[in-house]
Amino acid sequence: MSSYQAWRVHEKDGQYVGGVETLDTDDLPEGDVLIRVTHSSLNYKDALSATGNKGVTRSFPHTPGIDAAGEVVESATGTPAVGQQVIVTGYDLGMNTAGGFGEYIRVPARWVVAMPQGWNARRAMVYGTAGLTAGLSVAKLLKMGASPEQGPVAVSGASGAVGSVALEILSGLGFKVTAISGKADQADALTKLGAVELLGRDALDPEKKPLLKPRFANAVDTVGGSPLAELLKQVMPGGSVSCCGLVAGPQLETTVLPFILRGINLLGVDSVEIPLAEKESVWSRLAGEWACPVTEASARDIGMDELDDALQAFLKGQSAGSLVLVHGK
Ligand SMILES: NC(=O)c1ccc[n+]([C@@H]2O[C@H](COP(=O)([O-])OP(=O)(O)OC[C@H]3O[C@@H](n4cnc5c(N)ncnc54)[C@H](OP(=O)(O)O)[C@@H]3O)[C@@H](O)[C@H]2O)c1
Incomplete structure (x- = not known):
């Protein structure tokens, strides 16, 4: 049993209020692995969880944080081993399982990725789920x-x-690019x-024509909606478009023409x-040949007391650059 600090959200009369609290590891959910979290990262989904979006988090009080990195302190399965540095992202972490905005998490062993050689928790959390998704794309x-x-x-959605x-x-x-x-x-x-080359979003404004002049061999789409439909019209024959996001909307209204006349491939990314194993493969590439020095250099560390403002900025579309939550900062 250890007491620890967490940024926890309570629901009061339909309002969602987050703040730092002292909790006990005995109250964490059951799981194979207890991890002392040193770093987390901020994602739009965390802002949704913290503001009561029931599609993300059903019940409160709740500790958000869909990403976590730190050290294993208890392991019922032996793998990962006690003392090992690890990364946990996705699955139910931070949604309905207490997440990385707390200094401890307890999770199933099958959620836990070993830290790639030569890497550390902070570097992993500079990338977080966003970097993992980029790598998968x-x-x-x-x-x-x-x-x-x-x-x-x-x-x-390049920025x-x-x-x-x-x-x-x-x-x-x-x-x-x-x-x-x-x-x-x-x-x-x-x-x-x-x-x-830099283009404005108007490069993907809606056009009536079902196909446009092909200008991109391939594409990574992070916005979805009608910009994705327009992008599909501009991809060269045989090209591929990976698709992970929906900031421009979840609807995709297209014709089959890019697919049947140009053989375009639309690739879903989860x-x-x-x-x-798929996550491990991308993490090890991010720690190696896919390392992003510019992204790493521009990442900013914040403490729990800055979480509220940072999450609000996400909701207002004002977030920029990678934010790393450093426990104990
Ligand atoms: N599939 C998965 O597993 C997975 C994982 C992580 C994230 N996602 C999703 O991927 C998407 C991107 O995530 P993110 O973390 O990169 O979000 P983000 O940091 O908020 O970036 C999204 C970018 O999209 C552009 N954008 C915003 N609103 C737009 C609009 N109405 N129309 C066109 N472009 C718009 C903006 O870039 P510009 O200003 O440069 O245009 C914005 O910076 C989100 O929908 C997120 O939910 C999915």
């Missing part, structure tokens, strides 16, 4: 045979957490991440429920 394109020689690759890491990975792999972004003031940052 790129991995899907590569599995379909995408290569720099085929032509430019587009990244939509966002997923888009910016996807952009930096692809650029590092030698792809010529076109960044599609609604933020003109992010032009320098996108260029620094490796974009060779970072939450996929088998652990």
Whole structure:
């Protein structure tokens, strides 16, 4: 039994209020592995959980945090071993299982990824679920045979957490990346991440034509909705588009023409429920050949007392760059 600090959300008369509390590890849910969390990262889903979105978190009080990294302190299965540094993202963490905004989590062993060689908890949480999703999006394109020689690759929502890491990975792999972004003031940052062409969101404004001039060999889409439908019309024959997000809407209204006349592949990306081995493979690449120095250099550490403001910024669409929650800061 250990007491620990957590940023916990209570529901009171339909209002959701978060704050730092002292809790006890005995009150954590059952699970094989008790982890002392040193770092977490901030995601839009955490902001939804913290503000009572019942699609994310059904009951309160609740400790959000869909990402966590730290050290194993108890292990019923022996794997992972006590003392091992680990990463946990997705599955039910931070949704209806107490998450990384607390200094301890208890989870099933099958959720736990060993920290890649040479990495540490802070670096892992600079990437978090967003970086993992970016890596999975790129991995899907590569599995379909995408290569720099085929032509430019587009990244939509390029200034966002997923888009910016996807952009930096692809650029590092030698792809010529076109960044599609609604933020003109992010032009320098996108260029620094490796974009060779910058387009405004109007490049994906709705057009009546079912097909447009093909301009991208492949694409990573992080926004969904009608921009994704427009992107599909502009992909070269045989190209692939990976799709992970819905900030522009969950609806996808398209025709079959990009698929049956150009053989375009639409590749779904899920970072939450996929088998652990798929997550491990991407984490080890992020810690190796896909490392993103620009993203790492711009990440900012915050403490629990800054969580409220940071989560509000997410909800207002004002978040920028990777935020790492450092316990004990
Ligand atoms: N499938 C999965 O497992 C998984 C995992 C993580 C995240 N996601 C989803 O992936 C998406 C991106 O996540 P994120 O963490 O990168 O979010 P984020 O940091 O908020 O970035 C999203 C970006 O999309 C662009 N955008 C915002 N509203 C838009 C609109 N109405 N129309 C077009 N573009 C818009 C903005 O970029 P610009 O200003 O540069 O255009 C924004 O920065 C979200 O929908 C998230 O839920 C899915």
